[in-house]
Amino acid sequence: MAEGVGNPWLTIVGIGEDGPAGLSAASRDAIAQADWLTGAARHLALLPDPGCETACWPVPFADGIAPLLARRRSRVVMLVSGDPFWFGGGSVVTRQLAPHEWVAHPAPSSFALAAARLGWAIEETECLGLHAAPFQRLRQHLAPGRRAIVTVRDGGAVAGLADYLTESGFGDSALWILEALGGPRERVRQTSASSGAFADIQHPVAVAIEVAGEGAVLPGASGRPDDWFAHDGQITKQPVRALTLSALAPRPGELLWDIGAGSGSIAIEWLLCAPSMRALAFEADPTRAARARDNAAALGMDRLRVIEGRAPEMLIDQTIPDAVVIGGGLSDALLAWLWQHLPAGTRLVANAVTLESEALLANWQRDKGGDLLRIELARAAPIGTRRGWRSNYPIVQWSVTL
Template sequence: MSAHVTVVGLGADGWVSLAEPARALVRSAATLLGGRRHLESVPAVKGQDRVIWPVPLRESLASTLEGRRAPVVALASGDPLLSGIGTTLLDILGAERVTVVPAVSSVALARARMGWPAETTTVISLVGRDTRLLVPALAAGRRLLVLSSDESTPAAVAGLLAEHRWGDSRLVVLGDLGSPTESRVEAVARSWNVTDVPRLNVVAVQVRGTGPGWAAGAVLPDEAFEHTGQITKRDLRASALARLSSAPGQLLWDVGAGSGSIGVEWMRAWPTAHAVAIEPRADRAALVRANAQRHGVPSLEVVQARAPDALRHLRRPDAVFVGGGATTPGVLDGCWAALHTGGRLVVHGVTAETEAVLLERYRRHGGELVRLHVERAEPLGRFTGWSPGRAVSQWSVTKGAS
């Protein structure tokens, strides 16, 4: 079993930023781990083993730590729990085997430089991640602090903002925060042409422009999705999402995903939410992937297979939406059996046969059974009339609820 690990955060100015108690931890370490830059920033200690983080990190970390001489200290940037190695170590070793000694984070320094209180600022990490993760946060007036992967991130952020009609947004790139070489450069997204950007930087974004206003929390219009008609329409989607109740870290199965609109909306609500879209048709599975990319949830998983067989090897969900296929033998039974206690199931049906199935399930498990009718105003000669859509039966239930 690997030893207990103490993670010490360093400021951009390295050793000089550390208080004496943190310095003592580093000096007393028999094994000191970190990136090359971190290890070179602290004084040499006779007899100390110095180990550079392995690549790939997560997959190799446990074996790298195995058998190391104690005490083991790891060096990190700023707050190790802010998109840092501290989070990874906690995931792998558990909280009882990791101690974190943070320094002032780059986020705290960036807020101080910008004069932005914490409660008015949203932090988004793009460290080793897709730039499109910014998309759900884009809304007029928002203040974003973007943790960059490297010197290319500011230009990528500016390009994404311009692409989504937020080109008037103000970008401030804060480089090497807390170091003697700290820098600041400012420009508007649409005219971004800055080339000299430090590798270590945070991008402060004041969102401005005429973008679509598709920030997380708003149910998207139907035209926001690519689809071939197989889509849970906006009003019905809002009703389903209200009952599915997306929550941080929770997993949704979207069975018979079609365009993937339910899974996309679920993940947009919380950055740490997860979703699996189960869709047997290749063309529709491709649409789900495209919509996930477009709306900034690229980690939405797509399983191109048919339920219930596709469900057997998936992680158990916290919520399930069945948009089609409720009459297929084994689908509802598989979903119900997989749900955790307290999990939510929402099923939509438009045929008499599906209604009969939902009525039987409602009698067996309880919950709520409603019929949803939506009518839209459309031209009727010189006047305006109501055009009714197909009625949808919706059964929703919480597993284990009395």
């Protein structure tokens, strides 16, 4: 039970496919004393005689919160699948409540049951809830030999998952389709992504994946190759991107503003650092903004929020960032606005390629401090029958803490 004072009016009960047989004594007592019981139709059907008023939780999930809160003076039981706080609805509901208002009795999660059936070490296995999320969330985890357990919406979604793996070059991946784990309808069957899914898959369903194939593997280090991002030339190139991410120094849970985002590559790589990372990308060109969204979705970083418009106008009333990168639209007015409106401690990195923007950064670095770095890169290229160095435009990078 969460710490606090008073008696909880809401009990969140995790229920498995074995119904009442798998409930703890505390869960059975809460149901017996309930004035109102809510849950998915499938959950309610597992309790043939709850002995109180019942209500089916609506779709979408958020529509059920207001009716639940309206029952504050009653003894309410909410049924959820397995562990309510592992890709479940528990945290969505409890964030609306004071700590003393609720208590939870979890049951084994689908991930725990799947790992137990397959003998997999769950701490070495990626566990993802894809029942309401795109399959691209898997993209950064697709590497031969890696394992994942994912929950999906229904049997049809299993076929979509198999198609996604095959299209990504991982059609040789082994799939275990785990249906109705923990109950009398439980069934575990194995296939491969390229062979496709079975036609008679029953809900609820999880899929265990052992990745195999020749698909491209997304590198783990900052500065991914440029060909992971669609672009029109407006992209911070791989080596400069690596140096920029290093200067930004991402920390778990932080928010980035990517101003003049172009392809969105810096914001996307920021998000790839950790699941808790957040980013806002600001881009004035609608075509580039759409491309940044597509790039983010393709790499499973659909949580990137892309805002169309010019800075600093589009920055007003946005959530205050921990770090800012300026890739396009650098100006004296923009830097002045950031200094006026952002708190001390905000990290700023700005890249310049023209003589005018270099001079601007040099002046600001003289007045505000920070590090000024000149980045000169050259690649080996053919010169007739021999080779020579082909230089890129030099980049001047200013990194500073406000």
